[in-house]
Amino acid sequence: MKQHFLSLFDSEHLKWTIALFVLASLSIIISSVVGIGDNLPMIALCLAGLILLFFAVLHPWKKPINYWILVVVCVGILFLEWLGITILAKIDKTEYLSEGFAMGLAFLVCVPGILTGIIGGILCTLRKK
Numbered sequence: 001m002k003q004h005f006l007s008l009f010d011s012e013h014l015k016w017t018i019a020l021f022v023l024a025s026l027s028i029i030i031s032s033v034v035g036i037g038d039n040l041p042m043i044a045l046c047l048a049g050l051i052l053l054f055f056a057v058l059h060p061w062k063k064p065i066n067y068w069i070l071v072v073v074c075v076g077i078l079f080l081e082w083l084g085i086t087i088l089a090k091i092d093k094t095e096y097l098s099e100g101f102a103m104g105l106a107f108l109v110c111v112p113g114i115l116t117g118i119i120g121g122i123l124c125t126l127r128k129k
Contacts, residue, residue, distance in 0.1 A: 013059065013060050016059055017056055017059070020052050020053075020055050020056035020059065021053070021056040023049075023052050024049045024050070024051075024052035024053035024055075024056055025049070025053075026049075027045050027046070027048055027049025027052060028046055028049035028050065028053070030042075030045060031043070031045040031046035031049060032046070047107075047111065047112060047115075050108060050112035051112045051115055051116050051119070053112075054112055054113060054116035055116060055120070058070070058116065058120065061120065061124070062124065063124065064120075064121045064122075064124035064125045064128075066120075067116070067117045067118075067119075067120035067121035067124060068117060068121045069117075070113055070114075070116065070117035070120070071113075071114050071117035071118060071121070073113070074109070074110045074111075074113035074114045074117065075110075075114060077105070077109070077110050078106060078110045081102060081105055081106060081110075085097060085102060
């Protein structure tokens with residue numbers, strides 16, 4: 001993990017890391033300033049910014065399997081979240097449910113992670129051919 005983090009600052013990856021991070025930051029800031037409530041273009045811009053943020057950290061990955069593992073992990077997190085909500089609802093403990101936390105985890109972490117994994121897996125597979 002330490003070696004992966006340091007590889008982001010190699011001369012080979014530094015330009016891509018900075019460019020992706022700046023694009024991601026600008027996309028997220030612009031969508032937040034304009035507002036994402038009932039505004040589909042800004043929601044799409046925020047999602048694109050989150051995907052770019054994932055790629056800013058993960059772009060040195062060279063193997064497609066790493067991206068597919070990311071997809072499986074994010075789907076697993078979504079499944080565990082759904083399972084936890086279902087269990088709490090069945091035993092009438094809905095006061096412990098936080099809609100903001102559940103939506104934040106699903107939309108801000110899992111969906112961009114799944115999309116990043118799919119896009120990265122496809123691009124790495126095509127790059128090898």
